[in-house]
Amino acid sequence: MSLAWPEVERRLGPLVEALRGADRIAVLGHVNPDLDSIGSVLALHLALAAAGKTSWPVTPDPGSPYWAFLPGHDRLVVGAPEWLRPDAVAVLDTEIAPERLGQAWALVERAALRLNLDHHDTNRGGADAALVEPAAAATGELVFYLVRALGVPVTPEIAACLYAAILTDTGSFRYANTTARTLALASALVATGVEPHEMATRIYDTRSWAYMKLLGRLLSRLERTEDGKVAWMWVRHEDAVEAGLLASEVEGLAQYPRMVEGVEVALLFKETEPGVVRVSLRSQRFVDVAAIARAFGGGGHVRAAGCTLTGSLEQAIERLVQACRQAVQREVMAGEGAGTSCGTGEE
Structure with missing residues (x-):
């Protein structure tokens, strides 16, 4: 070409x-x-x-x-x-x-x-x-x-x-x-x-021992909704501080919830400081995560976006997971109403 x-x-x-x-x-x-x-x-x-x-x-x-x-x-x-x-x-x-x-x-x-x-x-x-x-x-x-x-x-x-x-x-x-x-x-x-x-x-293939130990801890926190369509992990401020990692070093961790079979939307919550939570959103096929991020003051691409929330980590998880759950349900219902499967989008 x-x-x-x-x-x-x-x-x-x-x-x-x-x-x-x-x-x-x-x-x-x-x-x-x-x-x-x-x-x-x-x-x-x-x-x-x-x-x-x-x-x-x-x-x-x-x-x-x-x-x-x-x-x-x-x-x-x-x-x-x-x-x-x-x-x-x-x-x-x-x-x-x-x-x-x-x-x-x-x-x-x-x-x-x-x-x-x-x-x-x-x-x-x-x-x-x-x-x-x-x-x-x-x-x-x-x-x-x-x-x-x-x-x-x-x-x-x-x-x-x-x-x-x-x-x-x-x-x-x-x-x-x-x-x-x-x-x-x-x-x-x-x-x-x-x-x-x-x-x-x-x-991709070079990480510190501290990073790998933190990854093991975070994977043990992996959660998903009842229908398995939304999955997430979280990083507390003290996690990164104890491991001596920069914020940029944990950015790529959003890929792990996305890898779970059946997941449409993956989330990584990073408490950058007490009361401030950075959220990375990824989707597989049909949910526009940029639209979700914009609703919370962020932005990005259809398949990869981010936003920052103030408040506790628990509050951020509750708000974003609920928004993603609703977005998935809307897309599923729209697909059923049209009698077709949901399409893919550009990242």
Whole structure:
């Protein structure tokens, strides 16, 4: 399959022009970063540096220490130090909003130009130049086309960052957002020098003893509704503190409730601090978890979303499980009324 994506390549024009006109550029990811955020930020930073720009890769919160192998990771700036004064900010993998940029928001306020590249359909806009394309499996896909539009070669270092972004946001190419274009792009990155086995080992198969012990404890807490359609686990604040783990290290645990046979919606509740609970939602086939997350002030994709609630962990579990239970029931009833099975959706 050709890597050409004419619609996206045409719409990249304003972003390319803006980046070429700026000299000092901060490339920002979102709070509680995943690898699509970190990988995309590092890839664009490396490309801008290759184009002769002064560039800084920025994250509001530290990512997992297991991501330190990515090229440029040692240059990541956390937050918005006073010395960092960019002409432009390029916000990736999220909308430009204080709650999504956390302690890095000050950089947006300092910069004269706001740029945005994202694949979330919940993006509300607010940039001077932007491209939001929900058909992309990952923001890393869009960064690939932006790098090419800038006239910068996709080096092995850039390719590694983009592959990590795409690999993880597609669930190792298992999610419904994986397309023929996604696989063709991954193939092109491998041809550039990415080692899929090494990448998968570093991202998925390397964890600390403390992490594995915590996982064992959490699996013993696995619960589900009576009909088996909704399953969940929870992490108390003291669990992560005792294990010495960052919030980003427990993010991927949402996959375990999702693996249970018969489960449609999986939930991971993470008490980030007493009275604050971050919830990761995943669905298999037909429930729009982004709609559920939006009802609680969050957002995301149809099959993967998140939100943050205030109050006790027990209250958060009760509210979200009930909302998911109702969403499943609505979809089941809608399918029965139509006389057809419920369809799949894009992540």
